[in-house]
Every structure is written in C-alpha cells, then in structure tokens.
Amino acid sequence: MNTISDNNWLLTVGTFLPIIGALFIMFGTSKDDERTPKIIGIAFAGVTMAIGIATLVAFDYDRSADLQFFVDAEWISVISSNYTIGLDGISLPLYFLSMVVTFLVMIYSWDNMPDAGNAKAFYALMLILQTGMAGSFIAQDLILFFVFFEVVLLPMFFMIGVWGGEDRKYASLKFFLYTMFGSAFMLVAFLALFFQTGAESFSYAHLIEAGAGIDRDVQIWIFAGMFLGFAVKVPMFPFHTWLPDAHTQAPTQGSVILAAILLKLGTYGFVRIALPMLPQGAQAWAPVIGILAVIGIIYGALGCLAQTDMKRLIAFSSVAHMGYVMLGISTLTSFGINAALFGMVAHGLITGMLFFLAGSIKHRYHTLEIKRLSGMLIQMPKLGWILGFASMASLGLPGLAGFWGEFPAILSAYSPHPSLSEELFRVLMVVAAIGTVLAAAYLLWLYQRTAFGEPTAEFAGHSDAEKGGTMAHSLSSAANDDHEEIHDVQRSEWISWTPFLIAIVVFGVYPQLMFKVMDPAVTQLVETISAGIPK
Template sequence: MYRDYIEPAWSGQQLLLIALLLVPALGAAVVALLPAARSRIAAVVFAAVTFVLSILPAVVRPAEFGWFDYGIAAGSPLIPWIDLDLPWVPSLGLEFHIGIDGVSYPLVVLTGLLTLLCCAYTKKKGLAALLLVLEVGVLGTFLALDLILFFLFFEVVLLPMYAVIAGWGGPNRRAAARKFVLYTLAGSVLLLLGVLLVVAEAGTGDLITLTGSPHLDRTTQCAVFVLLAVAFAVKAPLWPLHTWLPDAHTEAPTVGSVILAGVLLKMGTYGLIRVGLGVAPDGADWASPVLGILAVVAIIAGSLICLRQTELKRLIAYSSVGHMGFVLLGIATMSIAGIQAALLGNIAHGLITGLLFFLVGTIKDRAGTGSLNQLSGLRETAPRLAGLLGFAAIASLGLPGLAGFWGEAFAVIAAVDRGGPLWMTLAAVAAVGGALTAAYFLRLLRQVTHGPATPEVRSVSPAITRTEWLAWSPLILLTLAIGIAPALVLADTSQPLTTLLGIQP
C-alpha cells in the first residue's frame, strides 16, 4: 500500500520539502527588514539556497525511483519521490500534504532558477522581497498534493504580483495591475467552486487518493473539469481569456515580466495536468475536442496579433498566447506523448521567454522606448545584445536543436497520432501557426537589429554588464542543453502520466 511507503518519522527528504517553502519565506522577511544596502545580497543568498534545495530532490530520492520508469502498472497509485502528509485542520479533514515527482520537479527547479536570476538582477529592496514571496506561492502550488492546499498556494501569488506591477511598473501600471487582479479573482472563484465540488462529492481532497481511480461519476467530472479548465485558462492564460496578459507584461518591471512569463503562467497549465486530468479524466476526455480547437485558435490568433504589434514587450507577451496554445494542444490529445510535449513546452517557454523579457527589457530601458518604429540598427550599436536577441528569437520560433522545438513539434505529432479528421485538421492548422511564429520573430529581428540605427538605438550602450551575463547565461545554456537532451525534462514522467490517464505508455 502507498501509506506503507512513507516512513512514520520525518526524514531528511521530508524536511527538504519544508525547507523549500520556509527558506524563501524567511528570506522575504529578512530582506524586508534589512537596510537597502544589504538587502540585495540577502535576497540573492536566500534565493540561491532555495535553488540548491530545488535541485536536491532528484539526488536524495529513494533508490527505487529510476530515471526513466518506475516500473509500476497503469492504474496504480501516484507515488511521489518524496512526500510529507501532516494533519492540518483535523476537524475539517484538511491535511498539509506536499510532495514532488517527475512532473513537478522540472517546474520546481525552473522556479528556483528564475527567482535567483531575478533577485540578482534587481537592485530594489521591496521588489526582491516580493519575488521571494512569489516563490513561496509558486513552489507551494507545484508541491501541493491536497486540493485545498493547492488552492491556497495558487492564491498566494495574487497580491505580491499585483504589488510588483503596481509598485514598479510603467506609467499605466495601476490599471494593468487591477486588470490582472480582476481576471485572476474571477478564475479563483471558479477554481474554489471546482475544488469544493470535488471534496464534497469524493469526500477527500487528497490528490494521491483522487488520481488513478474513479471517485466521481462522469457527469460530476464534466462539471468539475469545466470549472477547473476555465480557472486554469485564466492563469495560463489561454485564448480567449488572455487579454490581461499584454497589459501586465507591458507595464511590469523586467523581473516582473520574467517571473510572470517564466513560472506564474505555468501554474495554469500544471494545474490543468495535475488537477484537471488527475481528478476528472473522463471530463477531460469529454472536453478534449473543444480544448484542441481552442488551442489551435490561440496559436493562430497569437501569431496574427504578433504580426501587427508595434511594441516590443507586447509582442513577446502575445507570443506567449501562441506558445501556450501548443501546450494546450498537447494536453488536449490526452496521450502520454502529448502531455510530455506540454511539459517540455512549459519548461522551454519559461527559459526562452524569460530570456526574451530580460533582453527586451534591457533594450527598452536603454533606448527609452519599446516602439518597433523607433528601434532599428541594434547590431550596429550593440552587436552582442543584437546577437543574443537573435538567439532567443530563433529559439522561440522552434529551431531544431533548441528547447523550443520539441514541445511544439511533438504536440503536432501527438495530434496526428490521435487520428480522425478533427485532430488531423488541428495538427495541420497548428503547423501553419508554427510557420507564422517564425514569420513574426523574423519580422522582429529585421526591424530591431537591421537597417540604419535610429537616434534611440544609438543611445544604447553596447556593454553587457556582469550582472546581465549572470542572469542571461544560465537561460542560454539550458535552452541549448534541453534542445539537445529533452530527457532532462522528461525523465520520470511516464509513470505519473500513465497514472493520470489510466493508460499504458
């Protein structure tokens, strides 16, 4: 039995899970209390410790868990590498249940890495403290194995992200922050309704118990999945619930955009996989054609909007709509290959779009404008910066050998494998969307890097600081590494996904 797998006393591995949440929380408090001169160093130290802790679960997990397969048959319980299950509110049957497995692990590491890079990049004390608070909420979401706990961590990020945008954003930051909050709150209401419906009908909110065996009838699953899917679609965000995203990215400070695109959006797609598919697989299967259609519409719509954009950060923001469309298409196929493509797409988008927002934020800050009409000739004045922008752009458009290729290509292949006129059509249209992605990124590079330098671009300093290299280099190297070895992300995903879907890989 699953419970026989857990040691009665706390182990060092279980303490590691607690430390993953406590260290950034303590760091936020320390940074807030320290003088501004010392707060940056403290933020980097706490973020670095958290990043190291995020890597350790793969090192200290029990030997029974191999790198590529657990060797457990379909329909068996979902067994995490490490988990901790404590009574929380016994009178209500609530538990503090957290754990980590091959599905959540890459996202935990990505969160630790991007938070560290952003803390090293920013010089603002309050902003660094809020980044650590955001890290607690995001990590808690990826670690939670109880639905009520998942909901609470999911909501922790709301106010800190509002403060990041409203406190350090652009001239229209307050309107953008309010729009972000209103959309997110609307999704939260639906998420809470879905969670409460599951707990009321199944008698438990434990994801280990709910995943892999039916606890809800088909009608209830359909209702639950609709509520959860819409809630997660707001966070992802998926078309047509994406309209808060461009404003938030345009007004947010650079590190705010990096965290928002790199990890906050992944809470939505991760929730759709972990909770939506895990709790209501029949509902997901029933809704999969609609999800596939919405995914393809998002891919095409995002690309067409990007072809018309004239503001640098808005263009990158809208590109996320298309990339998340490929992630949703992979999920909609309800296959191991499709969901693995979605997991790869999540990580690739976090790395590449995080790098893009670092770069375009730097360009906008140095040139004093984000208008494409005022930015050209960057390769003449800042050739290294132009070269890095070119690398990030071709990675984002899905060049083979870089991280962006695998998720999008295999989402299309998974749709083809699903078969039937609908899925073949969706695969073909998604492939056209991939070509449009290449078109708008090549247009971006032509406008920004080529041509005579504008007065705004001539003012751009060609030097790349040590801090900028520190923040950008890990993202560049990981984009290359995952492009060559996607198994870095997919290791140990077969068994959890097999359990989620109830099929053999």
C-alpha cells in the same frame, strides 16, 4: 499511490525558506538602504536554489513515477485537509525552474532595479512569490494547492501596480480581477469534487481514486469550473486579454517570472488535478480545449504581427506558445502530455530570456517601440546576437529547446486518445503546423527590424563603439541628452542570462534529459485517465 519519504524535510525547507528571507528584509532593513535587501534576497534565493540542487541529487530517477520526499501531516482537520506534499517526475522540472528563475531575476535586479526603487519591498515580494510558486508544484492536497496558488497573486499585483509602466494600475487590477474570477470557479469545483467523492479528504490520491466513480454529467460540470480557473491562468483564448496588458506594464522582473513560472500554474493544474481526477470530464472537454488551443496559436501569432511594441509582441507570442502546450494536453496521451510538460519548461526558459532582453533594451533606449529600434548588431553586438539566438529558439529551430515543445505537441494530435475524434485532432494538427510558419514570420520580422540596418538618428552615436564624434552623433546629441549611454551586455546580465542560454541549448540537443524524468510519471497519469474512461 507509491511514496518515498526519505529526506522529507527538503521540500518544506526549500519552499518556506524564502519566507524567512522576506521577514529578514521587512523587519531587519531600512527603507532607505538599497544594498542590504538585495544581499539578503540574493543570499536566501541562492540557498533555496542550493536546496533545490540537493533535491535533484537526492531524487530517485529510477522511480520518478512515485511521489518522493513525501510528507502527510495534520493541518486543518475540521475540513479534512492535510499538509500533504511530494515530488515526482512531472513536478520536479517546474519546481526547480521556479528556484532558478527567482535567483537569476534577483541577480539581474542588482543593476536593473525598476525606476520606483524601494529594493526592500521589491525583494521581499519576490521571495514571497517564490514560496507560492514552489508550493503550488509540491502540494498534494487541493486546499493546500489553492492557498499556494493564491499566494502568488498579491506579490505580482504589487509588482505590476507599483513598479510597472504608465498604465500599471489598470494592468494590475485587470490581472487581479481576471485571476480571482477564475479562482472563484476553481474553488467551487474543488468543493463540488470534495462533496461528490464523500467529503473524506482533499488529498490528490483520494480524489483521483474516488473521482473516477462520479457520474459523467457531474464530472463535466465540475471540470468546467476547473477549466475556467486554470484557463485564465494559462491563459487560453479567449481568457487571455489580461496577459498583454500585464506583461507590457510589468517591470522586467515581473514579466520574466510571469512568463517563466506563473503561466505554468494553469497548465500544471490541468495535468496534475483536472485530468486524473475527472477523466470523463476531461474526455468531454478535450475537443473544446484542443480547438481553443489552436485558435490561440493562430490568434496569438496574428496578434504578434500587429504589434508595434516589442514587449507586447512577446506577450502575444506566449498566448500562441501556450496553445501548443494545451494542444498536447488535450490529446490525453503520454506523448502529448510529455510534449506539453517539456513545452512548459522550454517556454519558461525562452520567453523568460526574451523578456530579460526586452527589459535591457528598454533600460538602454527608454523605449520598446519597434520602429525606433534599429542597428542593435552595430551598437550592441552581443545583445543583438543573444536576441537573435532567443528568437530562433522561440520560433522552434531544431537543436534548441523550443523545437521539442512544439513539434511533438503538433505530432501528438495525429493520434489522440482512442476515445477522441481522430479526424478533428488531425485538422487541429494541420492548423497548429501553420502557426509555426506565422511564428517564424513575426519573430524574424521583429529581429530584422531591431537588430539589422543602421541605428536610427535618435540613438546614433550613443554606443561605446560609436563615441568619437560621428556626424550622426553631432546631429542627434542635442535631442538625446536625456538618454544614457547605450552599452553592451554588463556583468549582472551575463550572470543571470547564461544559465538560460546554456539550458536552451542542452535541452535542445539532448531533450531526453527531461523526457526520461517525466515519462514514467506521465505514463502512469495517462493509465489513470484511461482507466476512468469507459470503453
């Protein structure tokens, strides 16, 4: 594997700087001080994002298939595990996305802290979460990856359990137990792979080279362990049941980070670890992955149509959208994996934006029950139009980023890897295409119910535009004194949402901006997979 190690301090600083910020917040501020932790958190997240921008600038895009900013230092020599990190065209978009999302979520939180308060603990946990997310994308050693992969668990557990909704304790425990269940199988699979390859090193490069020589039956069993670990994290059907509960109960910030980044740790694990290290295992499991992905697409869409809560509907849409990502991965082709990687970023931007909107709607109306929401375009026209834009992006409208995550993934199933059944994958392609129709149905239904028509009597007269004593206002005022004034998009929301909206358009109009970065690395990855599958 070729490596480039110039500016090799960038990844280490960009990954661990948030931990320093978390320590500043924990030991340098008081619990009663709400303002200082916010300033420190935003400052450290901003500097971390600046380092991410410097990484983008320093990255050699002509050699995006090679590992860059490479570091290989001794770490735990007794188990042959090193501090090995690097970045290529596959991990660069997700690594940078984790920095941007964390920074924008912190800005959003300035005016939108969850009801439980305690900015000190909240901002410290978000910074720790950022380290775990970024580290997972740069790790080039299985033990290092596992450590970063697990670091994200505790902050998200507390974020849901402390700042979540009424059933937060149940949702946080379910999230933790499901993920730990998957992680246990994943760790066993990592250890099995390590010993089967001669117990020399946990480095990706060594395991990719040595893993191809393992017997097919052994590869299939080791892949099964990785499949369980990563499938729970994605989450794939039928391991998805923790996701709607976690999303529904999590605070807005937790939902955005969960949708935008944490779900991608599972799909990234398949692409970076499972496929190249166990090519024959991947070939054997690919039809299973493809079938489950398509079931997830249809099931997620039908689940959306049955929801009465806006946030839960968006959560089920994630199950469907990640199904397209997994369908692309299951083809074992560069076309499909490129589509999957693009779909990861597009889903992060679009669904993250939808959860931002759901949080702001709940902040104003104190409910996300769809039948109680109506007339948003009258009461809050800017918020209503942004919701419409995000809904169109989510259903895959051409010209927006969501299209390039779904359409190529469906198309890739027409010509899967030569070792796979064309007939099966073409059937999966047709079923997945039907899922796009269902996606349009549930998203347009959601938008029509919430944005069109007149405001319900319960909330009529609370917007700035309707102050002045309408009959609806006088009739409903007595019953609604507990509701704050309904207002349109505020400054902190504009600042945190605008980059999402711009990126959705830019990548929708010019997807090559991302594809040209990812494709050389993906092509090399698929060549490695193909070389490990007997003709």
